[in-house]
Structure formats: structure tokens, C-alpha cells
Amino acid sequence: MKTILLSLKGYKEWTESLGSDREWKIQIFQHSFSSLLYERFSKINSYVIPLGFDKYIILADGIKETYLMKVIEDTSHYATTPVEVCKGYGESLYLSLFSCVETLDNFPDEKLLVAHYDIDGFTKSNLKEGMERINELSLIISKIARKVNGFYQYFGGDNFGVFASEKDLDSILSESDIKGVKIGIGIGENARKALENATKALDLIRVKRDTQWKVLR
Numbered sequence: 001m002k003t004i005l006l007s008l009k010g011y012k013e014w015t016e017s018l019g020s021d022r023e024w025k026i027q028i029f030q031h032s033f034s035s036l037l038y039e040r041f042s043k044i045n046s047y048v049i050p051l052g053f054d055k056y057i058i059l060a061d062g063i064k065e066t067y068l069m070k071v072i073e074d075t076s077h078y079a080t081t082p083v084e085v086c087k088g089y090g091e092s093l094y095l096s097l098f099s100c101v102e103t104l105d106n107f108p109d110e111k112l113l114v115a116h117y118d119i120d121g122f123t124k125s126n127l128k129e130g131m132e133r134i135n136e137l138s139l140i141i142s143k144i145a146r147k148v149n150g151f152y153q154y155f156g157g158d159n160f161g162v163f164a165s166e167k168d169l170d171s172i173l174s175e176s177d178i179k180g181v182k183i184g185i186g187i188g189e190n191a192r193k194a195l196e197n198a199t200k201a202l203d204l205i206r207v208k209r210d211t212q213w214k215v216l217r
Helices: 011-016 023-042 065-078 127-147 166-174 191-208
Strands: 002-008 047-051 055-059 083-089 112-119 151-156 159-165 181-188 213-216
Touching (some): 023 047, 023 055, 023 065, 159 166, 181 191
Parallel strands (some): 181 213
Antiparallel strands (some): 002 055, 112 159, 112 181, 151 159
């Protein structure tokens, strides 16, 4: 699996230089920079997962390295500190973060899997019930992600995602019996296509209402 870890060097020092009345400034930068990364990388069919907002995982399978590096070069001008990159390759997405390589194009691409988890009847829950269900599902999703050496992300609302490899499909399905949760699983040659297929799978579940999970390739 291929990733690029984008790190903001000296980010902690930058935040401390803003003075005590700084949190709102930090949040403005983090959200605006993340928004920029999502927009630019989506155009080349990639996807970004923030890690603490001073590091970002860029899903690189199925995309030429030159395209990825061009987006990093263009967006780095908007960062508050210098940008460092680690081009990673490993047996899983997680392991790729700890194995910097000279170039990604020397390694084969793998198909990405995205499992999109959605809570049934969430809009009918009151605020307290909704928050409890989100917290409970967050713990379950994080364990599933660890099992497949993948990443998980809270998408907002009642939605979570697990990012892994196509070869992890059986492991994901073995953990699919989550009460009150439907799962759209998408597989694609790049991150954007996998995410699109996962959303389509969820939409089919909502329409047909005959299964808890569905896989689309």
C-alpha cells in the first residue's frame, strides 16, 4: 500500500508564537488548510486523512507520484510552516507510514477498500442518545481499523469510515454484525473511486432495505 505522510515542521512552535489568545486562530488555519487539501487532492482522485492537523495521510495507490507531488508543492505555499513528506510503502496502510522510500512509482498499486458505517435512525435520536451512539461506534470502528492495519476517520454526523486494502475485505465482513449500523463497502483503483463506491453501496442499502452491508467494486 502507498501513502504520503505530509508533516508541518515546527508546527508546535508556530502555535506557541501566537500568544495566549490563539486557539481560534489555530482552528481557522487547520480547517482552511484541510479544506484546501481535500479540494486539491480530490481532483487527482486521492484523499486526505488528518492526523492531529500537523500531519496528513495522503492515500496514493492508483495515482502517479508526479501528480501527488505537484499538489503538495502547490498547497505547501498555504502552510504556516515548512512541509516535509515521507513517501511510504508497506504491506498495509498503517505500516506504510513508517517506511519512507525514494519513489512510489517503483512499487505496485493496490486497490483501496473503504467501509462506510452509518447508524440507523440516527436523526430520530435525541442529542444525548445520538452522542452515546457515536461514542460507542467510534470504539468499535477503531478496533476494526487496528485489526486490518488501516485507518479510521469520523466523517461527521453518524458516519465513520475505515480505509484498508482490498485484501482486507473478509476481515471487514467478519466484523460487520454491528447492531443498528449499515455498512457500504467500496473498492476502487484509487481512494476517490473507493469512497464513491462505498457511498453508492450505502444508497442501495437504504433503498432496498434487504441487507446490513453491501460491497461495490
